[in-house]
Amino acid sequence: MIADQYDVFLFDLDGVIYCGDAILVGSRSCIRKLRALGKKIYFLTNDPRPTRQELCDRLNSMKIPVSKEEIITSGWATAQYLAENNISDVFAIATEGFISELEALGICTRMDVSCQAVVVGYNENANFIQIQQAIRHLEKGSRFIATNADQSFPGQNGRCMATGAIVEMIRMVSGNQPLIIGKPYSYIFSIVFRRVIPGSRMVMIGDSLETDILGAHRQGIDAILLSKDKLCFSSKYDYRMPDKIIPNLLDLFKPDVKVKCWRHPGFLWPDDVKPGVAAVIFNAQHQVLLVKRNDNGLWSLPSGHLEIGETVVEAIKREIQEELSLIVDVKKLIGVYSDPVSQVVSYPSGVTTHFITLSFLCCITGGCMQADNREIAEAAFFETSHLPTNILNMHPQWLTDALANQSFSFFR
Numbered sequence: 001m002i003a004d005q006y007d008v009f010l011f012d013l014d015g016v017i018y019c020g021d022a023i024l025v026g027s028r029s030c031i032r033k034l035r036a037l038g039k040k041i042y043f044l045t046n047d048p049r050p051t052r053q054e055l056c057d058r059l060n061s062m063k064i065p066v067s068k069e070e071i072i073t074s075g076w077a078t079a080q081y082l083a084e085n086n087i088s089d090v091f092a093i094a095t096e097g098f099i100s101e102l103e104a105l106g107i108c109t110r111m112d113v114s115c116q117a118v119v120v121g122y123n124e125n126a127n128f129i130q131i132q133q134a135i136r137h138l139e140k141g142s143r144f145i146a147t148n149a150d151q152s153f154p155g156q157n158g159r160c161m162a163t164g165a166i167v168e169m170i171r172m173v174s175g176n177q178p179l180i181i182g183k184p185y186s187y188i189f190s191i192v193f194r195r196v197i198p199g200s201r202m203v204m205i206g207d208s209l210e211t212d213i214l215g216a217h218r219q220g221i222d223a224i225l226l227s228k229d230k231l232c233f234s235s236k237y238d239y240r241m242p243d244k245i246i247p248n249l250l251d252l253f254k255p256d257v258k259v260k261c262w263r264h265p266g267f268l269w270p271d272d273v274k275p276g277v278a279a280v281i282f283n284a285q286h287q288v289l290l291v292k293r294n295d296n297g298l299w300s301l302p303s304g305h306l307e308i309g310e311t312v313v314e315a316i317k318r319e320i321q322e323e324l325s326l327i328v329d330v331k332k333l334i335g336v337y338s339d340p341v342s343q344v345v346s347y348p349s350g351v352t353t354h355f356i357t358l359s360f361l362c363c364i365t366g367g368c369m370q371a372d373n374r375e376i377a378e379a380a381f382f383e384t385s386h387l388p389t390n391i392l393n394m395h396p397q398w399l400t401d402a403l404a405n406q407s408f409s410f411f412r
């Protein structure tokens with residue numbers, strides 16, 4: 001049975017243990033049975049509004065005995081993060097419950113003075129003036145921290161705005177990328193990791209693919225979805241694909257039910273997919289043109305991404321002209337590269353992108369090479385047998401494909 005496969009069980013709350021004010025079938029009995037088996041249990045919720053004590057009281061009133069130490073809310077986790085990082089003055093969009101978790105760790109939430117960080121949780125009375133104030137603080141250099149990124153939740157009369165919707169408004173206007181504490185991001189899970197014996201077999205049980213399942217898999221933890229629906233996924237490597245779907249928590253104790261454990265597919269889960277272009281350009285000595293990029297300090301083939309309204313040929317010609325002041329002609333398509341294992345790239349901003357890149361053989365027809373220092377530190381021709389060692393890991397393959405000089409294009 002599944003209960004025997006793990007030492008530590010992480011439960012989401014809303015939609016798993018209870019739904020609104022109603023306790024869900026099997027949850028009380030499930031927690032009791034796991035305790036009888038000596039299992040460790042934690043409850044991880046993205047809801048930043050209540051304090052841990054309030055949730056503890058609520059579960060106890062539902063006759064599910066828990067201790068405060070077993071409950072980890074995104075609000076309390078955010079307070080932990082701030083305290084660990086010596087952030088003691090914040091501008092907070094938050095409920096009284098969340099503010100009391102902050103104040104319990106000595107974090108001030110004054111509204112009228114400068115602050116070290118803007119902290120966004122949920123407050124249904126949040127208004128445009130507060131959101132505008134948050135943006136002003138970010139413009140003055142405050143850090144941007146959010147409890148979670150859930151954009152909406154189901155209400156009695158339809159979808160309701162959640163923390164992520166407020167975060168998105170601030171992100172769009174300020175251009176600042178927030179650090180997000182809750183699921184599917186790592187910090188909330190790191191609190192659990194610190195409390196369990198290293199090597200413990202751990203599973204997350206939740207009802208959300210985007211937070212519970214994705215979050216667990218990003219941390220290398222197995223993930224079980226509580227659902228009665230059948231699901232379809234576009235890729236067998238989709239991080240949001242649960243390792244098991246169960247309709248009821250009591251399935252954890254059925255003798256013939258087991259979880260097929262999560263195997264990391266070898267790439268980070270991207271935030272978005274973007275079309276990209278690259279150029280292989282040889283000089284008369286058959287040396288290849290490489291550029292050293294400012295953003296990562298690595299050598300690469302000249303490359304960039306497609307702007308709205310461009311063809312791929314227009315995109316590569318524009319990139320070369322902008323970055324190197326060279327005019328090029330496109331001779332042929334060498335290959336299309338989409339394998340996420342090599343095509344997923346993470347940036348210092350925290351954003352991870354999956355590029356689908358078309359690589360073209362190009363030749364120089366005009367211009368005088370001059371690197372645009374905003375993006376390129378250096379540009380030079382290299383012998384194809386002596387490439388620099390600090391080159392983007394997938395580009396030697398693209399060059400090998402170009403040197404193969406085939407009449408067809410590669411699809412990798």
Ligand SMILES: [Mg+2]
Pocket residue numbers: 012013014015016206207208
């Ligand atoms: Mg849930």
